[in-house]
Amino acid sequence: MNRIKSAINGIEGLIASGLAEGADRDALDAVAARYATLIPPAFRALIGRPDDAIGRQVIPHPDELSVAAHEVADPIGDDAFSPVPGIVHRYADRALLKPLLVCPLYCRFCFRREHVGPGGGVLDEAALQRALDWLAGRDTISEVILTGGDPLMLSPRRLARIVQALDAMPHITTIRIHSRVPVAAPERLTEALADAMQAEGALWLVLHANHASEFTPEAAVAIRRVQARAIPVLGQSVLLRGVNDDEATLEALLRAMVRLRIKPYYLHQLDAAPGTSRFHVPIEEGRRLLAGLRGRVTGLAWPTYVLDIPDGHGKVPIGPEYVDAAAGTVRDPAGRLHRLAPGGARLAGAHARG
Structure with a gap:
């Protein structure tokens, strides 16, 4: 190439x-x-x-x-849950830390598109310390997600400082780094940056990719550099019209992740950011797409299809569904219905699980 x-x-x-x-x-x-x-x-x-x-x-x-009536500048309600600059605290046991609002690329469907950009800036040292102090003072928080912007746009020195500060807090047992860098700018993910990600506690990299072709040879090298440090990698994607909204393309994306030892984690329903309607795929269509892949792809490749409820009400799985408890039936991957026994167990004998 x-x-x-x-x-x-x-x-x-x-x-x-x-x-x-x-x-x-x-x-x-x-x-x-x-x-x-x-x-x-x-x-x-x-x-x-x-x-x-x-x-x-x-x-x-x-x-x-062109902004649709339902589209808003802060579709998932970050601003309402930001007690100090750089922090979003929506769930009791975890918080987001946004050390910068700069990305290696600017996706046209981004739910933070009103805030990110070259001028989005970095938390200065005083603001970063206030954010870290806020996290240090809340022992109910056990997980911190580094996001932004893209945390892997930080220098190795600054990223290491943040990771080490979080790692030193006894109540923080899990750190997540959400990034597009390994596929968007793999040359940035140097040995030094990978070293900066290492922690004594559990640290996970969650990689955002939407199409199988994003996993170039260079991206594979960057991903393996992280994995070589015993950092597990998860994958998240957004269901997008014209990008991955057919079964073959979505299947190729999920298989590409698994080949690189990336566990597909979330498939996101598009957030209603301003001017993003051309990417919208209705939820029912998304459910049909995933249902079409059930039985065709390994469970290792199966993501959870989720909706981030507008106004900050949280993320929920949205199917597809296979059990109709009221009717007492379960649908298999081919669409055939089977009766459920009382308590939900199938009447048929046990089958091999894949």
């Missing part, structure tokens, strides 16, 4: 590279004035045309300025 060495960070670059039409310049400039644009070399090299599965994720589109 011909590797492209420079990132595209503006509309002029998009037009020059053939990823946008000059006739659309004014409309795209209006989009860029509101939402950040950055396409790193790893993603640029994968784009065959602007509307393909990779281009659609990162190339600005005039429709981003």
Whole structure:
């Protein structure tokens, strides 16, 4: 593959590279004035045309300025649950720590798209210490999720400082790092950055990828660098129209993760951020897609399909469902119905489990 060495960070670059039409310049400039644009070399090299599965994720589109009635700037309610800058505390036992609002690329469907961007900044030392002190003073919190922005855009020194500070808190038993870097900018995930992720307690990397082609040879090297340090890797994806909304494409994505020892964790229903309607896949369609894969892919590749309820009410699984308790039936992967015995056990004999 011909590797492209420079990132595209503006509309002029998009037009020059053939990823946008000059006739659309004014409309795209209006989009860029509101939402950040950055396409790193790893993603640029994968784009065959602007509307393909990779281009659609990162190339600005005039429709981003069309806001549907149900779309809001803070669709999952982060702001209402932020007691101090950089912290979101929605669940009793865990909290988000957002040390920066900078990413290696800017997804056109991002639920934090009103906040992230090159000018989103980093928590300065005083603000970071206030956030860490807040976490240190709440012993009911056992898990901290580093997010943003993308925590792996931090320098190794700063990331290590944060991980070590959290690791030193007796009540923090689990640290999660949520990142797009291994697929979006794998060259950033150096030995030094991987070293900075190491903790005495449990630390997990949760990788965001939406299409199998994102797992390039370079991405595989970056992922293995993390795994070599005994850091388990989970995968999360967003169900997106025109990106992964058919059975074959979704199956390829899940299988690509498992091949690299990444456990598919969440498949997210799209959050209703402004100007993202063109990516929307209805929940019932998402359920049908997953149901179509049941029995075709190993349970190792099976994610939980989830909806983050608007206004900060939490994340819940949304199917597909196989048991109808009221009717006393269970549906198998082929769609056939079977009777349930009292208490929910099947009347038929035991079968091998996969």
